[in-house]
Structure formats: C-alpha cells, structure tokens
Amino acid sequence: GIQVEQSPPDLILQEGANSTLRCNFSDSVNNLQWFHQNPWGQLINLFYIPSGTKQNGRLSATTVATERYSLLYISSSQTTDSGVYFCAVANTDKLIFGTGTRLQVFP
Amino acid sequence: GAGVSQSPRYKVAKRGQDVALRCDPISGHVSLFWYQQALGQGPEFLTYFQNEAQLDKSGLPSDRFFAERPEGSVSTLKIQRTQQEDSAVYLCASSLGRGPAGYTFGSGTRLTVV
Secondary structure: OOOEEEEOOEEEEEOOOOEEEEEEEOOOOOEEEEEEEOOOOOEEEEEEOOOEEEEEOOEEEEEEHHHOEEEEEEOOOOHHHOEEEEEEEEOOOOOEEOOOEEEEEEO | OOOOEEEOOEEEEOOOOOEEEEEEOOOOOOEEEEEEEOOOOOOEEEEEEEOOEEEEOOOOOOOOEEEEOOOOOOEEEEEOOOOHHHOEEEEEEEEOOOOOOOOEEOOOEEEEEO
8 A cells, every 4th residue: 555654753843933844655646635633633634735836824735746745834833833744645535644743833 | 514523522431332433524525434543643544435335444443343324424433342452533534526535524533442
C-alpha cells in the first residue's frame, strides 16, 4: 500500500513565526488532503489538494504530484494553530494517513 | 445536519461487553467511512460504504467488528466481546461523491475498554 511520511514529527514555535510541514508519499494519488486535529480530537479538513496550490488565510498548501510531495505553509502562527497536522492520500476508496506533525505554538 | 454527528462521545466498556457506535453523516452524502485512531497515531481505515453497500471492509481488524448502513444514511459500528486493544477513538467521515474526495469527519467516539 501507499506509504505516507510527514516531517518534522514535532515542531515548537513562538507566536508569529512561520513554518513549513512536508508530506512525502510513495505512489501516484488522486486525492490528497491536509487535516488539523485540535487538542479536543476534532479533525478539520484544511485543504483538498491532489495537485497545485491553494491558499486560505494564513495557510497555504502546494502539491507536486509528479514528485510525490505536498507542503503546508503556516504563516504568522497563533496559539490556536496548536495540534496535530495530518496529510492523507488515496488512490482508491480510502484515505491513508501519515503519522502527523505535532505543532505547539507558545505566546 | 450541518456536520457529521457521532454518538456516544465517550464509551467505557468492560472487557467482553458488546458496544455499538453510531454515525449520522451529512445529509445526502453518498460515501461513509469508519476509521480507528489509536493514541498518538494517525487514523487507520476500517470500512467504506457507498449508500447502503459496504464496498470495502478490508480494515476491520477481526470478525468481532461489524458495520452496517441499512438505509444508506445512518451507520453503526458494532464491536463484539470488546478487548483492551480495541480502546481507541473511532472516527466517522462522509463525502458527497464516490470515493474519498473532500471528507468531513465527525468528532469521534472515544472507546475505553477496562
């Protein structure tokens, strides 16, 4: 099956800093999504981005499908950005999740 | 409803007890998925429905796990004779189209087997 690797595993930032999270995957995919899991466990869909670039406020994402990676950019981080960020991919009916990047933002 | 609703939010079961977890998907969503998330891990696929048809159950860990969606809307995940290793958060997600494009997840049910 598809392997999904995320880096870094842990990230500690001060409020206002920028960061880049990376997702590498091992096979062609027709779906890639970035999720934020908040400290209460809720998974929030950030981007559906099998290819190209999207932006939503302070967040943006880029997927280069031919090179099998995706990047999530967080600018001007806030304490509410804390949580775990998951990349998930699919080439069939099911999403395969990476192990996540745990982000902590301190004031 | 506005989102995917799961109940109960928390469930404590004694080892050997049967449990049933409910998922109400977004109205009109064709696809429904169940995932299991162990502590500190990413969610792992359990099973997938398209309307009432269970198209993929390859992720169910044993024959103690059973899922149904009889009318193509609400789904129930049943675990028989629960064991400690079943302790996890069970997440339900739904999608408007076929396949996983644009999933919306529920808040999950946290199952603790004691």
